[in-house]
Amino acid sequence: MTSNFRSLPVIALLTILSLPLVVMYAFTLVDSITDAEPGSLIPSEFTFHHWRFLWDDTTGRGSVWIATINTFIFAGSTAAIVCATSLTSAYALSRLNFPARRFFLAGVIILHAFPTITLIIAIFLILQFLGLFDTLIGVIMVKAALELPFGIWVMKGFYDTVPWEIEMAGVQDGASRFMVWRKLVLPQVQPGLSALLIFSFLSGWSEFILPLVLAPGSDAQVLSTYLAYFLLDDSLEVDFNLFKSVGLFYALPVILIYLAFQKKLMNIYGGGSKG
Amino acid sequence: MQLRLNSFTKTFDNLTVIDELNLTVESGEMMALLGPSGCGKSTTLFTICGIHRMNGGTLHFGDRDVSNLPSQKRNVGVVFQNYALYPHMNIRENIAFPLRVQKLDNATITRKVGEIAELVHIPELLDRRPAQLSGGQQQRVALARALVRQPDVLLLDEPLANLDAKLRLEMRSEIRRIQLETGITAILVTHDQVEAMSMCDRIALMKDGKIIQLSEPDQMYNDPVDTFVAGFLGNPPISFLDATVADGQFRVGDSGIAISDALQPKVHGQVQLGIRPEYFGPQFGIGLTGKISFVETQGREDLYNVTLPNGSILRSIQPAGRRLKLGETVNWGIASDHALAFTPEGTRI
Incomplete structure (x- = not known):
């Protein structure tokens, strides 16, 4: 070079x-x-004493494996909801002419700009009212809702790069609008979709505040709250090396995902494929 | 199949783009919609294929009223200006897509794709991707995809605009050959008069949402209805002179041009004369004196601009080799039988 x-x-x-x-x-x-x-x-x-949390529930916080599974469910469902919703709503915002389209576009941006923490008390009350407080489903719904504006805008950017003639050609070829979207448009925004999938999964994986406030019990805890427990709980004897081991364990999937998908993650700001 | 547009009206947000347009394209005919940008030719095309809705009027394919049918049910093949090939599919899948939509069986699809690839001369490209093809090849694929399900009408939206000059020439005759071989009714939208004249049976020249003249290419060239049509067709373009009818002559400054017998009884007072470059030159005797103000060498021919004393410019196209210099004074004649006379407002006399 x-x-x-x-x-x-x-x-x-x-x-x-x-x-x-x-x-x-x-x-x-x-x-x-x-x-x-x-x-x-x-x-x-x-x-290997500091890794004892893997096989031994000495911490009084429940098994790390339960927390790991919870984290996978939390991050995975968040990513799935965000992708499914962004995929369809971004298409509508990019392509379809419906009433108040500009209002929705602006509204989505404003939601994105809102700091999560300012909403936390309202969300807390709503979840309590719905009976979803201290459940994984409740946190997933909140996290997905807060991630959505970003996802919608990213996917809209990808949809905007697909030439409209491709859709028109598909319609002329006799395909329904849904089939055009499914067979002709979706493959072109696929790089954006995979990037968004990974991105929102990682975002869910590293989320801390929402599970901490909205699911404080040990049944619905995720790795971030599990980890924080070692610092926050005064009754435990502080073992920094144990804390570091749990931290490593927590970061491992993230590192692996970054290593495996770094090329796709770069796509998210690159904007679609050119025909 | 015959295509019939009846008092077709199209408005965009209160702005009437096309008002009461009538157009009939005969079965097997290739019709050009020609005109400057913004004249409504693309709007008409997109209405015929169903992308735009009509605000008034009817559209018939043969006896079938398709005015209110969605695009999918109209059976129209469209070739877009940028070809709109599906980048994630190879050529075979691109061409097969309209058949897959119809859920035909694989054997039929393979046979039809093979036949159409043969017709447009691309059988060796079927396994490539659109990005690997040249512009001309992509054009052929787009044609094949539009034709593969045997549409009633083929619509071509500026199909040659994205090609370089040499390919454009080649594809011009190729598109015409394919149209003739399939016998399909076709509409070509273009702003290039050469394309329209060389490829089509008839031309509809449009301006501001109206068809100004609809006729065969040579008739439109020789017998334009007004100065707009006369000016739009022909390259190098026609030149216009302001003249007065006096003493049985067109008077231009101090010079006079004979009036043909056919025009003699019809003209009087002020007229605009339209003179095509091929009808002005020394081979027509003498008549108008002027200075050569521009010379363009085109190889086989030379193009001269001659500025008359009153400032008007006449163009003349001459066989190469005369080697006239800029600024030289010439006195050339006009083939008065071919001079076109218009009223000062531009209507043909």
């Missing part, structure tokens, strides 16, 4: 800037499988 500037100084600068992060991540990994003398940074013994 040729470049018009020397890369060595740039690499050096970036290395220095990112060093603190790298050191922290490195110690998270090292500390999770070792013990050190108090006050020392150098590990003195190797142990």
